[in-house]
Amino acid sequence: MIRLFFELTKFPLSAAVTLSAVFTYVLAGGRDIAVLGSSTFAVLLLALGVSALNQYQEWESDSKMARTKKRPIPSGRIAPARVLVLSSIMIVGASLIIYVELGYLGLLLFLFVPLWYNGFYTYLKRYSAFAVVPGGLLGVIPPAVGWLAAGRSLSEPEFLALGLLFFIWQVPHFWLLMTKYDQDYRAAGFPTAMERFGSVGLRRVIFVWWMLTVFCGLFATGIFEVRLSVVLLLLAVLDIAAILVGSRMLFWHLSPYRAGLLFHGINLFLLGTVILLSVDGL
Numbered sequence: 001m002i003r004l005f006f007e008l009t010k011f012p013l014s015a016a017v018t019l020s021a022v023f024t025y026v027l028a029g030g031r032d033i034a035v036l037g038s039s040t041f042a043v044l045l046l047a048l049g050v051s052a053l054n055q056y057q058e059w060e061s062d063s064k065m066a067r068t069k070k071r072p073i074p075s076g077r078i079a080p081a082r083v084l085v086l087s088s089i090m091i092v093g094a095s096l097i098i099y100v101e102l103g104y105l106g107l108l109l110f111l112f113v114p115l116w117y118n119g120f121y122t123y124l125k126r127y128s129a130f131a132v133v134p135g136g137l138l139g140v141i142p143p144a145v146g147w148l149a150a151g152r153s154l155s156e157p158e159f160l161a162l163g164l165l166f167f168i169w170q171v172p173h174f175w176l177l178m179t180k181y182d183q184d185y186r187a188a189g190f191p192t193a194m195e196r197f198g199s200v201g202l203r204r205v206i207f208v209w210w211m212l213t214v215f216c217g218l219f220a221t222g223i224f225e226v227r228l229s230v231v232l233l234l235l236a237v238l239d240i241a242a243i244l245v246g247s248r249m250l251f252w253h254l255s256p257y258r259a260g261l262l263f264h265g266i267n268l269f270l271l272g273t274v275i276l277l278s279v280d281g282l
Contacts, residue, residue, distance in 0.1 A: 008055060008072045008083060009090075014047035020139075021146035024162065026278045027224070030150030035101065039149035042097040043142050046110055049090030053118050056083040065184040102148050109141055109148075129178070129193045136170035161223040165216040169270045172209040175202070176263035180256045203249045210246040210266060214239055217273045224277055231280040235273065242269045 005011070021043045025036050055062065055073055063074035072078045091114055098106040117138050125131035140163040147159045154163075175193045178185055179202065182194045193202050218239060226232045245265050252258050 004072055004077060008052050008078065008086075009048035010051040010055075011048065014044060014051055017047045017142050018044040020166065020274065021142040021149075023274045023278045024143040024146030024159075025150050027158070027162065027274075027281045028147045028150035028152045029281065030146070035149050038097060038101050039106075039145055042094045042101065042106075042110070043145055045090050045097070046094035046113060047142075049087045049094060050114050050117050052083055052087035052090065053114065054122060056080055056087060057118060057122055061188040061190070064188040065181070066187075067181055067184055098145065102145070106145065106148060109144055113138060113141055125190060127191065129175075129191045129196045132171055132174040132178075135174070136167045139166040139170040157223055161216070161220040165213070165220050165270070165273070168209065168216050169213045169266065172206050172213060172266050173263065173270075175206050175209070176259050176266065179206075179254055179259040180263060182256070199254060203252070203254050206254075206262075207246060207249045210249065210262075211243070213266060213269065214242045214246065217242075217269065220273065220277065224280070226277070226280045228280050231276050235276050238269060238272045238276070242266075 018040050021040050022036065025039070030036060055071060059071070059073035059080060062068035062071050069075070073080055073083060095107055095110045098110050102109075117135070121131055121135040121138070124134070143162055143166055144154055144159070147154060147156075147162075152159065154160075178192055179194055182192050185192050186195070193205070196202075197205055217235075221232075221235050226235065242265070245262070249262065254262075
């Protein structure tokens with residue numbers, strides 16, 4: 001049962017999303033463990049709920065893809081109706097918790113997620129490989145919750161720089177994942193970036209978004225005015241490494257294996273940047 005729940009809610013991915021709220025809370029100078037605990041639990045519960053709802057929405061498409069056909073619904077281990085009920089309970093529960101903690105602004109942010117992710121984005125990606133661009137707004141919500149929970153305003157330059165980083169990162173993150181599983185997505189009838197741009201064109205486009213992500217990391221470093229020399233040095237090393245690795249895209253054939261390596265690379269860049277900024281903030 002636990003394994004089924006973990007698969008249905010994409011628990012590792014949902015937990016990783018929740019970590020962005022934790023790091024942002026630290027970056028914003030939050031110190032109240034109780035507030036951090038309740039806010040991040042709400043983020044986790046929402047992430048679990050919308051992930052389960054997404055599996056309910058796409059189980060027929062999942063049944064056509066090699067990497068997803070063994071998920072709980074297409075494999076027949078749980079009925080779609082039960083997933084709909086479970087996901088609804090988690091989304092409503094998360095919304096109530098965040099309303100108690102952050103009021104109407106927190107509630108509006110949480111209501112935006114299923115409307116945008118399970119409504120607009122899930123629908124759009126069936127017709128356009130560019131759905132990831134507006135979908136990138138979803139990556140900003142967990143950091144926004146962490147920032148608000150620390151008692152800060154979303155209009156502050158520090159949050160705007162951080163939010164921009166999370167938004168831009170989403171595009172190469174998803175397109176690299178889509179490239180890794182290009183044949184699967186095509187089999188399920190989804191339009192892919194590879195079809196839209198071709199192999200060479202896609203490499204160039206992802207390279208541009210990759211470099212934009214690195215630039216946003218540099219911009220955030222400047223906005224947060226990093227004080228510790230060792231952190232500044234490590235951030236510089238991380239940025240240089242990301243530029244060198246990303247530049248290889250211009251010369252590599254973007255095979256599924258290489259797309260997977262780059263996918264992990266851009267994720268490590270974001271994680272490393274946020275962790276180092278958080279350490280400096282402490």
